[in-house]
Amino acid sequence: MNAASDFPEPTRIPVNGIELEVFEAGRENAGRPVVLAHGWPELAYTWRHQVPALVAAGYHVIVPNQRGYGGSSRPAEVEAYDIEHLTGDLVGLLDHYGYENAPFIGHDWGAMVVWGLALLHPERVSTVVNLSLPYQERGELPWIELLEAVLGxxxxxxxxxxxxxxxxxxxxxxxxxxxxxxxRKNEPVVPPQPGMAMIDLALAEEAPGEPTMSETELEVFVSAFEATGFTSSINWYRNLDRNWSLLAEVDPIVAQPALMIYGDRDVVQQSPRLARFVPRVEVATLEAGHWIPEERPHEVTELIVGWLAKHDMA
Structure with missing residues (x-):
């Protein structure tokens, strides 16, 4: 499933006061759902390597472009992208298909949403598989305030x-x-550079390392973001302190069985205290950077399918 034409055709599904563009496969496996949540700046198409194997393993695979992305709704209000709205969208997907709960798989920001979903709607999450982004502790300082103090x-x-x-x-x-x-993948390790990394990347003539995907695959992402712009997806970041406040009274322990997959060259740091907040977690580390589903598609797929086979109670 490397070409855009091989990915499932989308349908627009009303959930939580908006519409999500949803890519569905394995409808013949109704009753065994799995929901995949992409990160930034990604799309449902990020999971193209994993979808066929999950269908073959007997799952009804549900992959949304989350709010702000692709053909899904892009509300104008910044607050419409907080953790309550984002997790509410995934609950709405389960309701639409008539499922009480499901395994949820997230990468990057999608992992942040899945962690939040397990806290805010624990009864709707049977198991958790997250890639790249470990559980983020809610400390004494709001997240942006903390990051500004530490990283500038x-x-x-x-x-x-x-x-x-x-x-x-x-x-x-x-x-x-x-x-x-x-x-990119296989990037050389360099010390942190001054400046704003994303702006610098957008202006750089070229970048180190190797591409994680073909030009045909890249075109899927380029076309989508040329159509939508980036503001609606960046608005997820503009709710981090709001999310910190919204989670103040929530039990911070993720009780579900969980698999955390790291890339050993990822700039996102592994969490030394992960098991304190996710006591039923298993950890796997692959030779990869941040874009694990595309850098190590076969290894990721085997890990996910094998782990779900042991832990999915559906």
Whole structure:
């Protein structure tokens, strides 16, 4: 499933006051759902390598373009992208298909949403598989405030919040270059550079490392973001402190069985305290950077299918 034409055709499904563009496969396996949540700046198409194997393993595979992405709704209000709305969309998908619960698989920001879903709607999540982004502890300082104190005003999470619209415009004007330079693997290890990393990538003539995908595959992402722009997806970052507040009274322990898959060259740090908050977690580490589903598609697929076979109670 490497060409866009091989990916399932989408349908638009009303959920939670919006519409999601959903790619569905394995309808013949109704009764055994699995939901996959992409990250930033990704799409449902990010999971193209995993979908056929999950169908072959007997799953009804449900893969949305989450709100703000692709053909899904893009509300104008920044607050429409907080963790309550994002998890509410996934609950709405389960309701639409008539499922009480399901395994959820997330990468990057999708992992953040799946962790949040397990906390806010634990009865709807049977098992968790997350890639790249471990559970984020809710400390004493709001997340953006903490990141600004530790990493400075140019760190892209902070910049997105403190200078709204600035990065959006640069990425919109250089969509193809930005995505081509971002989706890389086997990059040399270099010390942190000054400046705003995402803007720098969007303006760089070329990037180190190798592409994670073919030009045909890249075109799927380029076409989608050229049509939508980046603001609606960046608005997810603009709710981090709001999410911190929304989670204040929530039990922080993820009780479900979980699999955490890291890339050993990912800039996202592994969590030394993961088991404290996710006591039933198993951890796997692959030789990869951040874009694990595409860098190591076969290994990721085997890990997910094998782990679900042991832990999915559906």
């Amino acid at each position: 005003p140019d760190y892209y999470f902070v910049h997105f919040n403190r200078q709204p619209g600035v990065a959006d415009a640069v990425l919109d004007a250089n969509t193809r270059r930005f995505l081509r330079n971002l989706f």
